[in-house]
Amino acid sequence: MDHHLLAIRVFNRVVETGGFTRAADSLRMPKATVTKLIQNLEDHLQTKLFQRTTRSVSVTPEGECYYRRTVKWLADLEQMEGCMTESQSAPQGVLRIDVGGGTAKHVLLPALREFLERYPQIQIDLGVGDRNIDLINDSADCVIRSGPLADSTLIARRLFDLEWVTCASPDYLARYGTPKHPAELEQGYPLTHYRHAVNDRVLPLRFVDRGKTMELLYRYQVSVNEGNALLASALAGLGIIQTLRFMAEPHLQSGELVSVLSDWQPPGENMFLVYPSNRHLSAKLRVFIEWAVERFNS
Template sequence: MDQLMAIRAFARVVEAGNFTRAADSLDMPNATLSKLVQELEAHLGVRLLQRTTRRVTVTPEGRDYYEKALRIVRDLEDIDSAFNTESGTPRGYLRVDIGGSTARDVLIPMLPDFVARFPEIRIDLGVSDRAVDLIGDNVDCVIRGGPLSDSSLVARHLGDAEMITCASPGYLKTYGVPAYPEELKNGHRMVSYVSSQTGRAFPFRYTVNGEKRELKIEHRIGINESNAHLVAAVAGLGIIQTFRYAAAADLKSGALVEILSDWRPVRYPFHVVYPQNRHLTQRLRLFIEWLREVFPTRLNG
């Protein structure tokens, strides 16, 4: 038995929650991974995982072994990273997940700089507004906006984005330009951004005399993807709240017009997030450092 490989296989099953996703992340057949775990259990003389047709759960012995063995795996990765640093250029794959408009308007325009600095680091970019399972989906880090609710994740602040309220000139000609937030309740059509996780629409937010306010208005249309949400406003379907960076080109061309600028909501925080129990590889550390260097400039551009 290759004990180190068996330990790595077992650890990935624990982190991924099932054998299939663990095997995919290690680029090995499911049968090979299953055999490695079985050999490890036989070697230790204990059952580490409880398998059923639907799910895999970790036994108390398995949880204890995972926590102890993980330190060994991390120590070996630290050694490997140290030698890689000394021997030459950082290399390997990074899996990054990011929302649609943030990918289009912030990250992707900056990526040529990262590629030029670290040509041997390859990035698989998942672009979606849905919430991802960092462990189960084997994602190295996620770039997301909004408040953080999962205390099991490590977050690094990347900056704060300005939010605006806007609509198309055609819409404003038909329905009029609201003079203050409460006027949105009087016959205006709202296009809400809907959470892909909860299915709930985000309320329209404003700052009134320094106080944060939320305006809950029944929307005509709800959309759960940021690029489509913006296009709906350009098409004249209604009023939206979005990030200034996302609407910048349409504001410049006149396809969208900002309204209610005196009541802009507070700035929206962005973070890069990664799991606590995942080793911070050299390539991930370099990527996070680069993000913190360049992201705020583009976020506010």
């Protein structure tokens, strides 16, 4: 029964990831093992679950029907087992969280000791970077990210509001002057832009003028694809940047950075904790969600 249950779990992961190799990587098992388990499952059911070619894997109609039934059954089984486990022990195990570099440095890591002291049997594997990951393919339990939620199969819990700030170093402003209007940035102000970590697209500076959003992408001398590096470039006097206020706030308070063009700042966003809707909440993930909402959504 354990072998058959493993085969069903592997089958579901192949469906969710869209391939045998990706499923094997996310489950951390050899691809040959995944292939053998699927073959055994198909032999047991006497049904072809996948159409396989050298280039692609697609679910058969029978496989799609089997997935819809087994995904709910597995969720119910995990919930039942989770309830039994939770009644006997404290939350434990490895919790995989993915978060942007700035949020990790300025928000999550300074507060994380409080969580670990409350739940000492939980081990955190923290993935840090500005690349938006796939929760299934990258085997993360949850991510902390800003902006709108594009995938309707995910659940997002709001943590806190974000505010943007445009800023530069005092040395930079002494050399180039302080702009009074966003349009002046075209007139010889060196800029540092953020470059998207996935598609390499350089993002414009955003401002709001009389209710209308302005997106300005003037010539820049530097672009970076990571939030902490963007902040470091401003501290080094390389250019005006636009960043999240919680990252810049300590440097604004100390005078290392100066806010400019504050009357034209774009509207803020929300920071969310995101996790799959079709995955049973393990005890470790559930308590982390509860702690994060309690700690940051106040």
